[in-house]
Amino acid sequence: MTALWTSAAIATATSGKASAAFTADGVAFDSREIGPGDLFIALKGEHSDGHLHVEQAFASGATGAIVSQAVDGPHILVSDTTQALDALARASRSRTDAKIIGVTGSVGKTGTKEALYAALDRCSFGKAHRSVKSYNNHVGVPLSLSRMPADTKYGIFEMGMNHANELSALTRLVRPHAAIITAIAPAHIGNFPNGEAGIADAKAEIFEGLMPGGTAIIPHDSPHCPQLRKKAERHAGDVISFGFEAGADVRAIDVVAAPGGGSLVTAKLGDQSLCFTIAEAGLHWVSNSLAILAAVRAVGGDLASAGLALAEMSGIDGRGRRHFIALKSGGKATIIDESYNANPASMKATLQHFASEACAGQKIVILGAMGELGEQSAHYHAALADDILLSGVNAVILVGEDMAHTAAKLEQGLDQGVKMSHATNASEALTEVAKLLSDGDILLVKGSNYLGLSSAVSALVSGEY
Template identity: 85%
Template sequence: MTALWTSTAIEAATSGKASVDFEANGVAFDSREIGSGDLFIALKGENSDGHLHVDQAFSSGAAAAIVSQPVDGPYILVSDTVQALDALAKASRARTGAKIIGVTGSVGKTGTKEALYSALDRCSFGKTHRSVKSYNNHVGVPLSLSRMPADSQYGIFEMGMNHAHELSALTRLVRPDAAIVTAIAPAHIGNFPNGEVGIADAKAEIFEQLAPDGTAIIPHDSPHYSRLRKKAERHAAHVVSFGFDKEADVRAVDVVAAPRGGSLVTAKLGDHSLCFTIAEAGQHWVSNSLAILAAVQAVGGDLASAGLALAEMSGIDGRGRRHVISLKSGGKAAVIDESYNANPASMKATLQHFTNEACTGKKLLILGAMGELGEQSADYHAALADDILVSGASAVILVGDDMA
């Protein structure tokens, strides 16, 4: 197997100095996630210092470490390990011929990224790379890039933000061939004085470093469509819209409920039509699927593989995964896990899905508070009441002062 990184390649990328020659087959900055043969990057943060965990990393099988001070074991010595991680990410992006997709949005990023991975991994026969979990911030994105094998055919990277200008920095690293904005919603709105307009502008930063023949993929049904399109047209060679409106470039022509949940969709992509099943329930997943098809088409992937991937998608931990649990009474209960994060748009979508869920027994809602909503937080929480009241829940447990 070809090594992911050699000491020589890391030296060249980071301008560091290797203590010995070595090869590494993975990259991590959390010593608890180190696997055999991994490269450990000892990052210094406000509340932690990875150098304190170098011994633990080597005990777990690390091949070497990137450090800013000599340690016992193979290492690359650099002046700043955070800058070294970014440099490694840039080197990884520079050496690959893969088609790269960046995914952002207020909701739907992780599910869209996972579906794209499933679709493109099928048609590339295992040569597709993606960011794992929700590694979508200033350290997660460069880590994900540094983990990409040089011979990858496709790379999909989730890119998040909660302040303006954060995506500008991330897109300079990723330099996507196609960039998706899934939706604009009041997530982190407390950090944006001008509300959703500010969020739309911040999300549109993903288009700033598109590849020369790059494609911007934007939600036609968004109230911020015109704003997103104007920014996209400044940076993209191609702008593709998706949605339910007849003017959308990739649009849902027909949507009906699937027999076992989910949806049966007929979509129009220019001169092409595609009929497919989405395993996940909810209109938001139909919208996400259209963005996925647009991205697959933009990077030359196989649309049939995308349709199969959507039909086989299962819920993601914290984002719709279902669990069946045994009750003391001897019966069973289905738990729908949407616990990862929440904003008004994702909460509304979840409640609508819950309302439509067929159930022969009782329904129970357990809802936590939504964060980073600023001065309008009380109004956003109060606005959930109508959806809760029509949900069919026989009992509701609300957690947190904001839910009062």
């Protein structure tokens, strides 16, 4: 089996000097993630220095390291390890003939990336590669690129941003053949004085890195579609829109509920029609699936494989995974884990679907505050109350200081039988929900990642509450 990297190739890519010959089959910059045969990159940050963990990395099985100061053990000496990571990413991208897809958007990035990977890995017989977890920032993207084997057939990379000009740099590293914007929503809106229009401009930066003749894939039903199209046309050889409304190039023409959850979809792709099942529930997943089909076709993948992948997709931790737990009090309950992140659009979509969930017991939600909304935070948190009221919940636990605005509005409209509490943190929310859960209940947990609501999910799943 060919090594992912040799010391000679790393030295050439980074303009570094090798202390000894070695090979590496993986790459990491977190010493806690190092496994046997990995390359460790000792990054320096404002509050950390990877050089302090080189010894730990070697003890965990690293075969070599990229460092900016000499260390014991095989290493590549460079002047700047962050620049070396970018250089390694560029070298990885340059040595492959893979078809590359870039994915961004205010919501749906990770799920879309995972579904694309499942579809393209299936039709390439294991030769697809993608960014893991949510490694989508200025260090996560180059790390994901540097992990890509040279013989990869398809590469799928998630790219995120919370300021203008971030995606511009990332997409020029990735150089996608197809680039998707899933949706535009007021995520990180506090960092954009021009509101959603500014977010749309920043997301459209993904098209700047497109390969010549590449394909831009944009949400047709978005009010920002004309703005996105204008930017896309400057860089793309082809612009494909997806959505539910007439005029979309890839359009859902029929959607019905699938037995056991999910959706049965009939889509029109130009002069083609495709019927498929989506295991994940909600219209937002139908929308994502249309972008997925457009991208698979754009890079020459197999649409039948894409349909099978969508039918077999299971929820992702923090983004819709369902847990069926045994309760200490007896009986069973269902947890829908959406704890990874939240913004006004994803909250609305999730609560709308929650309203349609069948439930033998109570419907309970733990909702955490939404971050980076700036001066509009009070407005968006208050508006969330309307979506909660329409969801048909029996109990709601709000978490975080900004949820005071939600609580104030909820108090005006809650039915007398609906319970509401306001917790400061995830631990308090766990205490509250443990008092409420009973046989047949369904619990939705969603909030911004900084609140750590995933810890409450883990405690409930493990029974340690």
